Amino acid sequence: MGYFRGFAVTFRKLWEKRVTIPYPEQKRDKPERLHGRHVLNRYEDGMEKCIGCGLCAGVCPADCIYVRGADNPTDDPVSPGERFGFVFEINYLRCIHCDLCVEACPTEAITESKLFEFSFTNRSDAIYTKDELLVDGETGRPRQLPWEDWRDGEDADTSGWMRATSPSGSAAYVGKVSWSGELGYGIRSPELGQSGDASDEDGGDDA
Protein backbone atom coordinates (compact mmCIF):
# COMPACT_ATOMS: atom_id res chain seq x y z
CA MET A 1 0.00 0.00 0.00
CA GLY A 2 3.04 2.21 -0.24
CA TYR A 3 1.61 3.66 -3.43
CA PHE A 4 -1.27 5.29 -1.63
CA ARG A 5 0.94 6.83 1.01
CA GLY A 6 2.71 8.54 -1.86
CA PHE A 7 -0.57 10.00 -3.08
CA ALA A 8 -1.28 11.35 0.40
CA VAL A 9 2.12 13.00 0.46
CA THR A 10 1.62 14.85 -2.82
CA PHE A 11 -1.91 15.82 -1.82
CA ARG A 12 -0.77 17.25 1.49
CA LYS A 13 1.82 19.35 -0.34
CA LEU A 14 -0.99 21.31 -1.96
CA TRP A 15 -1.59 23.22 1.24
CA GLU A 16 1.97 23.58 2.38
CA LYS A 17 3.90 26.78 2.23
CA ARG A 18 5.73 27.38 -1.04
CA VAL A 19 9.49 27.39 -0.81
CA THR A 20 9.97 29.35 -4.02
CA ILE A 21 10.54 33.09 -3.78
CA PRO A 22 9.67 35.02 -6.94
CA TYR A 23 13.17 36.38 -7.17
CA PRO A 24 13.36 39.82 -8.71
CA GLU A 25 10.18 40.98 -6.93
CA GLN A 26 10.98 39.45 -3.56
CA LYS A 27 14.47 38.91 -2.25
CA ARG A 28 15.63 36.69 0.55
CA ASP A 29 17.77 38.07 3.33
CA LYS A 30 21.37 37.35 2.56
CA PRO A 31 23.52 35.23 4.87
CA GLU A 32 25.75 37.22 7.21
CA ARG A 33 28.95 36.08 5.57
CA LEU A 34 27.93 36.08 1.92
CA HIS A 35 30.86 36.44 -0.44
CA GLY A 36 30.06 39.17 -2.92
CA ARG A 37 31.82 41.95 -4.77
CA HIS A 38 35.08 43.11 -3.15
CA VAL A 39 35.80 46.49 -1.60
CA LEU A 40 39.15 48.07 -0.74
CA ASN A 41 39.00 49.69 2.70
CA ARG A 42 40.54 52.81 4.19
CA TYR A 43 41.83 53.76 7.66
CA GLU A 44 39.95 56.28 9.77
CA ASP A 45 42.06 59.10 8.41
CA GLY A 46 41.23 58.22 4.85
CA MET A 47 44.52 56.44 4.06
CA GLU A 48 44.26 53.33 1.94
CA LYS A 49 44.88 50.06 3.73
CA CYS A 50 46.32 48.30 0.70
CA ILE A 51 50.12 48.11 0.72
CA GLY A 52 50.44 46.52 -2.70
CA CYS A 53 52.05 43.34 -1.36
CA GLY A 54 50.26 41.14 -3.88
CA LEU A 55 49.44 38.33 -1.41
CA CYS A 56 45.82 38.38 -2.58
CA ALA A 57 46.92 37.97 -6.18
CA GLY A 58 49.28 35.19 -5.14
CA VAL A 59 46.67 33.21 -3.27
CA CYS A 60 43.90 33.70 -5.82
CA PRO A 61 43.00 30.29 -7.28
CA ALA A 62 41.22 31.85 -10.24
CA ASP A 63 44.08 34.22 -10.96
CA CYS A 64 41.68 37.12 -11.23
CA ILE A 65 43.52 39.79 -9.21
CA TYR A 66 46.22 41.97 -10.65
CA VAL A 67 48.24 44.13 -8.20
CA ARG A 68 51.18 46.37 -8.86
CA GLY A 69 52.72 48.16 -5.88
CA ALA A 70 54.63 51.42 -5.89
CA ASP A 71 56.60 53.46 -3.35
CA ASN A 72 54.53 55.98 -1.47
CA PRO A 73 55.24 59.55 -2.53
CA THR A 74 56.90 61.09 0.57
CA ASP A 75 55.07 64.39 0.29
CA ASP A 76 51.59 62.90 -0.15
CA PRO A 77 51.49 59.26 1.02
CA VAL A 78 48.55 57.11 -0.09
CA SER A 79 48.95 54.42 2.56
CA PRO A 80 50.64 54.46 5.99
CA GLY A 81 53.36 52.03 4.95
CA GLU A 82 56.26 52.24 2.54
CA ARG A 83 54.34 51.02 -0.48
CA PHE A 84 50.80 51.27 -1.75
CA GLY A 85 48.65 49.52 -4.30
CA PHE A 86 49.35 51.47 -7.44
CA VAL A 87 47.26 49.28 -9.72
CA PHE A 88 44.60 47.00 -8.32
CA GLU A 89 42.25 45.15 -10.65
CA ILE A 90 39.82 42.27 -10.17
CA ASN A 91 38.38 40.45 -13.14
CA TYR A 92 34.85 39.39 -12.19
CA LEU A 93 34.56 37.08 -15.14
CA ARG A 94 37.12 34.90 -13.35
CA CYS A 95 36.50 35.56 -9.65
CA ILE A 96 34.89 32.61 -7.83
CA HIS A 97 34.27 34.53 -4.59
CA CYS A 98 36.22 32.02 -2.52
CA ASP A 99 37.33 34.74 -0.10
CA LEU A 100 40.95 33.52 0.01
CA CYS A 101 42.21 37.00 -0.86
CA VAL A 102 40.44 38.33 2.22
CA GLU A 103 42.05 35.65 4.37
CA ALA A 104 45.46 36.40 2.90
CA CYS A 105 45.41 40.18 3.25
CA PRO A 106 47.75 41.29 6.09
CA THR A 107 46.12 44.72 6.48
CA GLU A 108 42.45 43.88 6.03
CA ALA A 109 42.47 46.06 2.99
CA ILE A 110 40.34 43.78 0.85
CA THR A 111 37.00 42.44 2.03
CA GLU A 112 33.92 41.18 0.32
CA SER A 113 30.61 42.99 0.49
CA LYS A 114 27.29 41.18 0.24
CA LEU A 115 26.59 42.48 -3.26
CA PHE A 116 26.20 39.78 -5.89
CA GLU A 117 23.72 41.37 -8.30
CA PHE A 118 26.05 43.20 -10.63
CA SER A 119 25.30 42.32 -14.20
CA PHE A 120 27.78 44.14 -16.39
CA THR A 121 27.22 43.84 -20.10
CA ASN A 122 30.73 43.98 -21.51
CA ARG A 123 34.16 42.68 -20.69
CA SER A 124 35.77 45.93 -19.72
CA ASP A 125 33.03 46.56 -17.16
CA ALA A 126 33.79 43.13 -15.73
CA ILE A 127 37.30 44.27 -14.75
CA TYR A 128 36.95 46.42 -11.67
CA THR A 129 39.72 48.97 -11.27
CA LYS A 130 41.09 50.33 -8.02
CA ASP A 131 38.91 53.45 -8.32
CA GLU A 132 35.81 51.32 -8.50
CA LEU A 133 36.78 49.00 -5.66
CA LEU A 134 37.99 51.62 -3.19
CA VAL A 135 35.49 52.90 -0.62
CA ASP A 136 34.54 56.55 -0.75
CA GLY A 137 37.15 58.86 0.82
CA GLU A 138 34.56 60.78 2.85
CA THR A 139 31.99 58.24 4.08
CA GLY A 140 33.80 54.92 3.88
CA ARG A 141 30.94 53.48 1.85
CA PRO A 142 31.56 51.48 -1.30
CA ARG A 143 30.88 53.13 -4.63
CA GLN A 144 27.76 52.15 -6.50
CA LEU A 145 28.34 51.51 -10.18
CA PRO A 146 25.43 51.93 -12.60
CA TRP A 147 24.92 48.19 -13.14
CA GLU A 148 25.10 47.24 -9.48
CA ASP A 149 21.92 46.51 -7.54
CA TRP A 150 22.65 47.41 -3.93
CA ARG A 151 19.84 46.83 -1.48
CA ASP A 152 19.08 49.27 1.30
CA GLY A 153 21.68 49.28 4.05
CA GLU A 154 23.98 46.86 2.29
CA ASP A 155 26.71 49.39 1.75
CA ALA A 156 27.21 49.65 5.52
CA ASP A 157 29.67 47.38 7.35
CA THR A 158 31.13 45.99 4.17
CA SER A 159 34.31 45.20 6.03
CA GLY A 160 32.90 44.18 9.39
CA TRP A 161 31.91 40.60 9.07
CA MET A 162 35.19 39.16 7.85
CA ARG A 163 37.03 39.55 11.10
CA ALA A 164 35.57 36.52 12.77
CA THR A 165 37.31 34.27 10.31
CA SER A 166 40.39 36.35 9.62
CA PRO A 167 43.69 35.41 11.26
CA SER A 168 43.16 38.05 13.90
CA GLY A 169 39.82 36.50 14.78
CA SER A 170 41.36 33.54 16.64
CA ALA A 171 40.11 32.43 20.03
CA ALA A 172 43.06 33.99 21.75
CA TYR A 173 42.02 37.53 20.91
CA VAL A 174 39.83 38.03 23.97
CA GLY A 175 40.55 41.35 25.59
CA LYS A 176 42.60 42.65 22.71
CA VAL A 177 41.77 44.94 19.91
CA SER A 178 43.57 43.22 17.17
CA TRP A 179 42.64 45.06 14.02
CA SER A 180 42.85 48.39 12.47
CA GLY A 181 40.42 51.26 12.45
CA GLU A 182 37.99 51.87 9.66
CA LEU A 183 36.99 55.03 7.86
CA GLY A 184 33.48 55.92 8.98
CA TYR A 185 33.29 53.19 11.63
CA GLY A 186 36.31 53.58 13.93
CA ILE A 187 37.82 50.59 15.69
CA ARG A 188 35.20 48.00 16.27
CA SER A 189 35.15 45.43 19.04
CA PRO A 190 36.11 41.92 18.09
CA GLU A 191 33.37 39.59 17.06
CA LEU A 192 32.83 36.40 18.90
CA GLY A 193 34.67 34.29 16.40
CA GLN A 194 33.92 30.62 16.33
CA SER A 195 35.23 29.49 19.71
CA GLY A 196 32.13 30.79 21.41
CA ASP A 197 33.30 31.37 25.03
CA ALA A 198 33.52 35.15 25.01
CA SER A 199 31.00 37.84 24.35
CA ASP A 200 31.58 40.65 21.93
CA GLU A 201 30.93 43.27 24.59
CA ASP A 202 33.96 42.42 26.70
CA GLY A 203 36.10 42.01 23.63
CA GLY A 204 37.82 45.29 23.01
CA ASP A 205 37.63 48.94 23.76
CA ASP A 206 35.67 50.94 21.25
CA ALA A 207 37.65 53.85 19.98
Next chain:
Amino acid sequence: MVIAADPLLLGPLDLEIVLIVLLKVVVSFVLLMVSVMLMVWFERKLISDMQNRIGPDVAGPWGILQTLADGIKLFFKEDLIPANADRVVFKLAPYLSLVPAFLVFAIVPVGGDFRNGDGTVGWFGHQTFVQVADPPMGILLFLALSSVAVYGVMLAGWASGSKYPLLGAVRASAQMISYEAALGLAIATVFLTSGTMSTHEIVASQSDWNWNVFTTGVVPFLIFLVAGTAELNRPPFDLVEAEQELVGGYHTEYSSIRFAMFFLAEFMNMITMSAIAVTLFLGGPDGPILVEQVAWVWPILWFFLKVMMFLFTFVWLRATLPRIRYDQLMDLGWKILIPLALGWFLLVAALNVGRDRGWSPVPVVLVGVAVLWAGAALLGGAIRKARADRRDLELGSDELLDAGDGA
Protein backbone atom coordinates in the same frame (compact mmCIF):
# COMPACT_ATOMS: atom_id res chain seq x y z
CA MET B 1 -33.68 -1.66 -33.86
CA VAL B 2 -33.89 2.08 -33.98
CA ILE B 3 -30.62 3.71 -34.90
CA ALA B 4 -29.94 6.44 -32.41
CA ALA B 5 -29.74 9.70 -34.25
CA ASP B 6 -29.90 13.35 -33.56
CA PRO B 7 -33.50 14.57 -33.97
CA LEU B 8 -32.02 17.58 -35.70
CA LEU B 9 -31.00 15.47 -38.67
CA LEU B 10 -34.12 13.29 -38.91
CA GLY B 11 -36.16 15.73 -40.94
CA PRO B 12 -35.34 17.31 -44.30
CA LEU B 13 -32.13 19.34 -44.38
CA ASP B 14 -32.23 23.10 -44.74
CA LEU B 15 -29.73 25.92 -44.33
CA GLU B 16 -30.67 26.55 -40.71
CA ILE B 17 -29.82 22.98 -39.72
CA VAL B 18 -26.50 23.12 -41.57
CA LEU B 19 -25.70 26.35 -39.73
CA ILE B 20 -26.55 24.80 -36.37
CA VAL B 21 -24.25 21.86 -37.10
CA LEU B 22 -21.51 24.24 -38.18
CA LEU B 23 -22.00 26.25 -35.01
CA LYS B 24 -21.63 23.09 -32.94
CA VAL B 25 -18.42 22.20 -34.76
CA VAL B 26 -16.95 25.65 -34.24
CA VAL B 27 -17.96 25.77 -30.59
CA SER B 28 -16.48 22.36 -29.82
CA PHE B 29 -13.29 23.28 -31.68
CA VAL B 30 -12.88 26.52 -29.76
CA LEU B 31 -13.86 24.86 -26.50
CA LEU B 32 -11.24 22.19 -27.00
CA MET B 33 -8.51 24.64 -27.96
CA VAL B 34 -9.20 26.87 -24.97
CA SER B 35 -9.46 23.96 -22.58
CA VAL B 36 -6.15 22.58 -23.82
CA MET B 37 -4.60 25.96 -23.18
CA LEU B 38 -6.03 26.02 -19.68
CA MET B 39 -5.13 22.39 -19.11
CA VAL B 40 -1.43 22.98 -19.79
CA TRP B 41 -1.56 25.85 -17.34
CA PHE B 42 -3.56 23.78 -14.83
CA GLU B 43 -1.08 20.92 -14.96
CA ARG B 44 1.93 23.16 -14.53
CA LYS B 45 0.31 25.06 -11.71
CA LEU B 46 -0.98 21.98 -9.89
CA ILE B 47 2.24 20.02 -10.17
CA SER B 48 4.18 22.95 -8.83
CA ASP B 49 1.72 23.17 -5.94
CA MET B 50 2.44 19.52 -5.24
CA GLN B 51 6.17 20.23 -5.31
CA ASN B 52 6.06 23.30 -3.03
CA ARG B 53 6.79 25.56 -5.99
CA ILE B 54 4.84 28.48 -7.44
CA GLY B 55 4.83 27.63 -11.13
CA PRO B 56 4.12 30.06 -13.96
CA ASP B 57 2.84 33.33 -12.53
CA VAL B 58 4.08 36.10 -14.80
CA ALA B 59 1.96 35.96 -17.97
CA GLY B 60 -1.51 37.20 -17.07
CA PRO B 61 -3.25 36.74 -13.72
CA TRP B 62 -1.80 33.63 -11.99
CA GLY B 63 0.18 32.98 -15.16
CA ILE B 64 -2.95 31.82 -16.96
CA LEU B 65 -1.70 33.11 -20.32
CA GLN B 66 1.57 31.18 -20.08
CA THR B 67 0.47 28.62 -22.67
CA LEU B 68 -0.48 31.38 -25.08
CA ALA B 69 2.94 32.93 -24.65
CA ASP B 70 4.62 29.56 -25.20
CA GLY B 71 2.48 28.94 -28.26
CA ILE B 72 3.37 32.29 -29.80
CA LYS B 73 7.03 31.66 -29.06
CA LEU B 74 6.91 28.22 -30.69
CA PHE B 75 5.12 29.63 -33.71
CA PHE B 76 7.96 32.02 -34.44
CA LYS B 77 10.79 29.56 -33.90
CA GLU B 78 12.77 28.03 -36.71
CA ASP B 79 11.24 24.91 -38.18
CA LEU B 80 13.98 22.31 -38.59
CA ILE B 81 13.77 19.18 -40.69
CA PRO B 82 16.66 16.73 -40.20
CA ALA B 83 18.72 15.89 -43.28
CA ASN B 84 17.88 12.19 -43.02
CA ALA B 85 14.18 12.76 -42.54
CA ASP B 86 11.53 11.47 -44.89
CA ARG B 87 10.20 14.94 -45.58
CA VAL B 88 6.63 14.14 -46.61
CA VAL B 89 5.94 11.73 -43.76
CA PHE B 90 7.75 13.99 -41.34
CA LYS B 91 5.38 16.81 -42.18
CA LEU B 92 2.31 14.57 -42.23
CA ALA B 93 2.83 12.93 -38.82
CA PRO B 94 1.81 15.86 -36.57
CA TYR B 95 -1.53 16.08 -38.37
CA LEU B 96 -2.12 12.36 -37.96
CA SER B 97 -1.64 12.91 -34.27
CA LEU B 98 -3.69 16.09 -33.94
CA VAL B 99 -6.74 15.41 -36.12
CA PRO B 100 -7.89 12.23 -34.30
CA ALA B 101 -7.52 14.08 -31.01
CA PHE B 102 -9.95 16.70 -32.28
CA LEU B 103 -12.40 14.23 -33.81
CA VAL B 104 -12.89 12.09 -30.71
CA PHE B 105 -14.44 14.97 -28.83
CA ALA B 106 -17.21 15.18 -31.45
CA ILE B 107 -18.96 12.09 -30.04
CA VAL B 108 -18.95 13.21 -26.40
CA PRO B 109 -22.31 14.43 -25.03
CA VAL B 110 -21.38 17.54 -23.09
CA GLY B 111 -24.79 18.49 -21.74
CA GLY B 112 -28.48 17.85 -21.99
CA ASP B 113 -30.95 16.73 -19.34
CA PHE B 114 -31.13 12.93 -19.36
CA ARG B 115 -33.19 12.63 -16.18
CA ASN B 116 -36.38 14.44 -17.10
CA GLY B 117 -35.94 14.46 -20.86
CA ASP B 118 -34.15 12.49 -23.55
CA GLY B 119 -31.01 14.57 -23.46
CA THR B 120 -32.04 17.01 -26.15
CA VAL B 121 -32.06 20.77 -25.96
CA GLY B 122 -33.98 23.28 -28.04
CA TRP B 123 -31.81 25.63 -30.07
CA PHE B 124 -33.35 28.13 -32.48
CA GLY B 125 -36.55 26.10 -32.58
CA HIS B 126 -34.84 22.76 -33.24
CA GLN B 127 -34.41 19.84 -30.85
CA THR B 128 -30.82 18.58 -30.88
CA PHE B 129 -28.20 16.68 -28.88
CA VAL B 130 -25.45 18.59 -27.09
CA GLN B 131 -22.74 16.81 -29.07
CA VAL B 132 -21.41 17.31 -32.57
CA ALA B 133 -22.16 13.82 -33.86
CA ASP B 134 -23.85 10.68 -32.61
CA PRO B 135 -22.82 7.89 -34.98
CA PRO B 136 -24.45 4.52 -34.22
CA MET B 137 -21.06 2.83 -33.75
CA GLY B 138 -20.25 5.64 -31.31
CA ILE B 139 -17.49 4.59 -29.02
CA LEU B 140 -15.89 2.38 -31.66
CA LEU B 141 -15.01 5.61 -33.42
CA PHE B 142 -12.98 6.51 -30.36
CA LEU B 143 -11.09 3.21 -30.51
CA ALA B 144 -10.52 3.60 -34.25
CA LEU B 145 -9.25 7.16 -33.92
CA SER B 146 -6.93 6.32 -31.06
CA SER B 147 -5.50 3.60 -33.33
CA VAL B 148 -4.95 6.20 -36.04
CA ALA B 149 -3.14 8.36 -33.49
CA VAL B 150 -0.64 5.50 -33.06
CA TYR B 151 0.29 6.06 -36.70
CA GLY B 152 1.05 9.70 -35.99
CA VAL B 153 3.46 8.75 -33.24
CA MET B 154 5.00 5.83 -35.13
CA LEU B 155 5.50 7.71 -38.40
CA ALA B 156 6.90 10.73 -36.56
CA GLY B 157 9.57 8.56 -34.98
CA TRP B 158 10.31 6.64 -38.15
CA ALA B 159 10.40 9.65 -40.48
CA SER B 160 12.80 11.61 -38.26
CA GLY B 161 15.73 9.50 -39.44
CA SER B 162 17.22 9.56 -35.96
CA LYS B 163 17.72 6.87 -33.34
CA TYR B 164 15.98 8.30 -30.26
CA PRO B 165 12.72 9.11 -32.02
CA LEU B 166 12.76 5.66 -33.59
CA LEU B 167 13.21 3.98 -30.20
CA GLY B 168 10.47 6.17 -28.74
CA ALA B 169 8.14 5.38 -31.61
CA VAL B 170 8.70 1.63 -31.30
CA ARG B 171 8.00 1.81 -27.59
CA ALA B 172 4.94 3.98 -28.22
CA SER B 173 3.36 1.72 -30.79
CA ALA B 174 4.01 -1.41 -28.69
CA GLN B 175 2.59 0.24 -25.59
CA MET B 176 -0.45 1.79 -27.23
CA ILE B 177 -1.40 -1.37 -29.07
CA SER B 178 -0.97 -3.53 -25.94
CA TYR B 179 -3.09 -1.32 -23.76
CA GLU B 180 -5.71 -0.73 -26.41
CA ALA B 181 -6.72 -4.38 -25.95
CA ALA B 182 -7.43 -3.91 -22.24
CA LEU B 183 -9.09 -0.58 -22.99
CA GLY B 184 -11.34 -2.20 -25.59
CA LEU B 185 -12.33 -5.03 -23.23
CA ALA B 186 -13.21 -2.54 -20.49
CA ILE B 187 -15.37 -0.64 -22.99
CA ALA B 188 -16.96 -3.91 -24.16
CA THR B 189 -18.19 -4.48 -20.60
CA VAL B 190 -19.95 -1.14 -20.85
CA PHE B 191 -21.58 -2.28 -24.10
CA LEU B 192 -22.95 -5.29 -22.22
CA THR B 193 -24.59 -3.29 -19.44
CA SER B 194 -25.72 -0.35 -21.57
CA GLY B 195 -26.71 -2.49 -24.54
CA THR B 196 -25.57 0.07 -27.10
CA MET B 197 -22.48 1.63 -28.63
CA SER B 198 -23.87 5.09 -29.26
CA THR B 199 -22.47 7.54 -26.73
CA HIS B 200 -25.83 9.29 -26.42
CA GLU B 201 -27.59 6.01 -25.65
CA ILE B 202 -24.85 4.95 -23.21
CA VAL B 203 -25.33 8.20 -21.30
CA ALA B 204 -29.13 7.85 -21.46
CA SER B 205 -28.90 4.32 -20.01
CA GLN B 206 -26.96 5.67 -17.02
CA SER B 207 -29.33 8.48 -16.08
CA ASP B 208 -30.40 8.95 -12.46
CA TRP B 209 -27.33 7.47 -10.71
CA ASN B 210 -27.47 4.25 -12.69
CA TRP B 211 -23.82 4.80 -13.55
CA ASN B 212 -21.80 2.13 -15.29
CA VAL B 213 -19.02 2.45 -12.77
CA PHE B 214 -21.39 0.70 -10.32
CA THR B 215 -23.34 -1.53 -12.71
CA THR B 216 -20.17 -3.03 -14.20
CA GLY B 217 -18.61 -3.43 -10.77
CA VAL B 218 -15.81 -0.83 -10.60
CA VAL B 219 -13.13 -3.17 -12.02
CA PRO B 220 -13.62 -2.21 -15.70
CA PHE B 221 -13.52 1.43 -14.62
CA LEU B 222 -10.17 0.94 -12.91
CA ILE B 223 -8.84 -1.00 -15.90
CA PHE B 224 -10.01 1.80 -18.19
CA LEU B 225 -8.25 4.33 -15.99
CA VAL B 226 -4.93 2.44 -15.98
CA ALA B 227 -5.07 1.51 -19.66
CA GLY B 228 -6.19 5.02 -20.55
CA THR B 229 -3.23 6.51 -18.72
CA ALA B 230 -0.95 4.16 -20.62
CA GLU B 231 -2.69 4.98 -23.90
CA LEU B 232 -2.07 8.66 -23.27
CA ASN B 233 1.62 8.03 -22.54
CA ARG B 234 1.17 9.83 -19.26
CA PRO B 235 3.31 9.14 -16.19
CA PRO B 236 3.88 6.56 -14.78
CA PHE B 237 3.62 5.07 -18.29
CA ASP B 238 5.56 7.78 -20.14
CA LEU B 239 8.35 5.51 -21.35
CA VAL B 240 7.61 6.78 -24.83
CA GLU B 241 9.09 10.14 -24.07
CA ALA B 242 11.33 9.17 -21.17
CA GLU B 243 13.49 12.27 -21.19
CA GLN B 244 16.31 10.60 -19.32
CA GLU B 245 16.63 7.81 -21.87
CA LEU B 246 15.24 9.07 -25.16
CA VAL B 247 15.69 12.84 -24.98
CA GLY B 248 12.07 13.46 -25.96
CA GLY B 249 10.95 10.26 -27.63
CA TYR B 250 9.19 10.38 -30.97
CA HIS B 251 9.14 14.19 -31.15
CA THR B 252 12.85 14.74 -30.40
CA GLU B 253 13.56 16.05 -33.90
CA TYR B 254 10.46 18.22 -34.07
CA SER B 255 10.61 21.93 -33.42
CA SER B 256 8.49 25.02 -33.83
CA ILE B 257 4.80 24.66 -34.65
CA ARG B 258 5.11 20.97 -35.55
CA PHE B 259 6.24 20.23 -32.02
CA ALA B 260 3.42 22.41 -30.73
CA MET B 261 0.97 20.22 -32.62
CA PHE B 262 2.22 17.07 -30.89
CA PHE B 263 2.07 18.86 -27.58
CA LEU B 264 -1.45 20.05 -28.32
CA ALA B 265 -2.53 16.56 -29.36
CA GLU B 266 -1.13 15.07 -26.19
CA PHE B 267 -3.09 17.39 -23.91
CA MET B 268 -6.16 17.21 -26.09
CA ASN B 269 -6.07 13.41 -25.84
CA MET B 270 -5.93 13.79 -22.10
CA ILE B 271 -9.09 15.88 -22.10
CA THR B 272 -10.95 13.65 -24.55
CA MET B 273 -9.90 10.50 -22.66
CA SER B 274 -11.31 12.03 -19.48
CA ALA B 275 -14.48 13.00 -21.32
CA ILE B 276 -14.84 9.48 -22.72
CA ALA B 277 -14.29 7.99 -19.26
CA VAL B 278 -16.99 10.26 -17.88
CA THR B 279 -19.33 9.30 -20.72
CA LEU B 280 -18.73 5.58 -20.33
CA PHE B 281 -18.63 5.18 -16.57
CA LEU B 282 -19.79 8.26 -14.72
CA GLY B 283 -23.03 8.98 -16.55
CA GLY B 284 -21.74 11.87 -18.65
CA PRO B 285 -23.70 15.01 -17.81
CA ASP B 286 -25.98 13.11 -15.41
CA GLY B 287 -26.52 14.78 -12.07
CA PRO B 288 -29.16 16.47 -9.95
CA ILE B 289 -30.68 19.70 -11.22
CA LEU B 290 -30.53 21.97 -8.23
CA VAL B 291 -32.01 25.23 -9.52
CA GLU B 292 -34.87 24.84 -11.96
CA GLN B 293 -34.52 28.34 -13.43
CA VAL B 294 -31.17 27.54 -15.01
CA ALA B 295 -31.78 23.85 -15.64
CA TRP B 296 -29.62 23.76 -18.76
CA VAL B 297 -26.51 24.77 -16.77
CA TRP B 298 -26.43 21.80 -14.41
CA PRO B 299 -25.66 18.93 -16.85
CA ILE B 300 -22.81 20.96 -18.34
CA LEU B 301 -21.55 21.80 -14.86
CA TRP B 302 -21.65 18.17 -13.71
CA PHE B 303 -19.87 17.07 -16.87
CA PHE B 304 -17.21 19.71 -16.33
CA LEU B 305 -16.68 18.73 -12.70
CA LYS B 306 -16.36 15.05 -13.55
CA VAL B 307 -13.83 15.78 -16.29
CA MET B 308 -11.90 18.02 -13.92
CA MET B 309 -11.74 15.15 -11.45
CA PHE B 310 -10.02 12.98 -14.04
CA LEU B 311 -7.66 15.75 -15.12
CA PHE B 312 -6.70 16.33 -11.51
CA THR B 313 -6.05 12.60 -11.15
CA PHE B 314 -3.78 12.56 -14.20
CA VAL B 315 -1.68 15.37 -12.77
CA TRP B 316 -1.73 13.76 -9.36
CA LEU B 317 -0.44 10.50 -10.84
CA ARG B 318 2.35 12.38 -12.54
CA ALA B 319 3.33 14.14 -9.34
CA THR B 320 3.36 10.93 -7.32
CA LEU B 321 4.47 7.88 -9.26
CA PRO B 322 7.91 7.25 -10.78
CA ARG B 323 8.11 5.81 -14.29
CA ILE B 324 7.83 2.02 -14.42
CA ARG B 325 10.30 -0.24 -16.21
CA TYR B 326 9.52 -1.43 -19.72
CA ASP B 327 9.15 -5.12 -18.83
CA GLN B 328 6.91 -4.17 -15.91
CA LEU B 329 4.79 -2.18 -18.34
CA MET B 330 4.38 -5.15 -20.67
CA ASP B 331 3.78 -7.54 -17.75
CA LEU B 332 1.06 -5.27 -16.39
CA GLY B 333 -0.59 -4.92 -19.77
CA TRP B 334 -0.51 -8.48 -21.05
CA LYS B 335 -0.42 -10.64 -17.93
CA ILE B 336 -2.71 -8.68 -15.61
CA LEU B 337 -4.93 -6.11 -17.30
CA ILE B 338 -5.96 -8.07 -20.39
CA PRO B 339 -6.78 -11.34 -18.54
CA LEU B 340 -8.56 -9.39 -15.81
CA ALA B 341 -10.57 -7.33 -18.29
CA LEU B 342 -11.45 -10.43 -20.29
CA GLY B 343 -12.44 -12.39 -17.18
CA TRP B 344 -14.61 -9.56 -15.88
CA PHE B 345 -16.20 -9.17 -19.29
CA LEU B 346 -17.11 -12.87 -19.31
CA LEU B 347 -18.49 -12.66 -15.78
CA VAL B 348 -20.71 -9.70 -16.67
CA ALA B 349 -21.79 -11.50 -19.82
CA ALA B 350 -22.71 -14.61 -17.79
CA LEU B 351 -24.73 -12.47 -15.38
CA ASN B 352 -26.54 -10.85 -18.30
CA VAL B 353 -27.38 -14.21 -19.85
CA GLY B 354 -28.47 -15.47 -16.42
CA ARG B 355 -30.77 -12.50 -15.98
CA ASP B 356 -32.33 -13.10 -19.40
CA ARG B 357 -32.91 -16.78 -18.64
CA GLY B 358 -34.17 -16.09 -15.12
CA TRP B 359 -31.35 -17.94 -13.32
CA SER B 360 -30.53 -17.04 -9.76
CA PRO B 361 -27.50 -14.69 -9.78
CA VAL B 362 -25.76 -16.32 -6.80
CA PRO B 363 -24.83 -19.64 -8.47
CA VAL B 364 -23.97 -17.78 -11.66
CA VAL B 365 -21.47 -15.64 -9.76
CA LEU B 366 -20.10 -18.61 -7.83
CA VAL B 367 -19.62 -20.76 -10.93
CA GLY B 368 -18.28 -17.78 -12.86
CA VAL B 369 -15.74 -16.89 -10.19
CA ALA B 370 -14.69 -20.55 -9.89
CA VAL B 371 -14.15 -20.82 -13.65
CA LEU B 372 -12.25 -17.54 -13.72
CA TRP B 373 -10.15 -18.59 -10.75
CA ALA B 374 -9.27 -21.82 -12.54
CA GLY B 375 -8.40 -19.80 -15.64
CA ALA B 376 -6.22 -17.44 -13.61
CA ALA B 377 -4.45 -20.40 -11.99
CA LEU B 378 -3.80 -21.94 -15.41
CA LEU B 379 -2.51 -18.62 -16.75
CA GLY B 380 -0.29 -18.14 -13.72
CA GLY B 381 1.04 -21.68 -14.12
CA ALA B 382 1.74 -21.07 -17.80
CA ILE B 383 3.60 -17.86 -17.02
CA ARG B 384 5.68 -19.55 -14.34
CA LYS B 385 6.45 -22.47 -16.64
CA ALA B 386 7.50 -20.15 -19.45
CA ARG B 387 9.74 -18.22 -17.09
CA ALA B 388 11.38 -21.41 -15.83
CA ASP B 389 11.89 -22.67 -19.39
CA ARG B 390 13.49 -19.43 -20.38
CA ARG B 391 15.82 -19.58 -17.42
CA ASP B 392 16.80 -23.13 -18.31
CA LEU B 393 17.38 -22.08 -21.89
CA GLU B 394 19.63 -19.21 -20.85
CA LEU B 395 21.51 -21.53 -18.50
CA GLY B 396 21.85 -24.11 -21.26
CA SER B 397 23.19 -21.62 -23.78
CA ASP B 398 25.79 -20.49 -21.25
CA GLU B 399 26.96 -24.08 -20.86
CA LEU B 400 27.14 -24.45 -24.61
CA LEU B 401 29.24 -21.30 -24.80
CA ASP B 402 31.51 -22.60 -22.05
CA ALA B 403 31.91 -25.89 -23.88
CA GLY B 404 32.76 -24.02 -27.05
CA ASP B 405 35.45 -22.04 -25.24
CA GLY B 406 36.94 -25.25 -23.84
CA ALA B 407 37.22 -26.89 -27.24
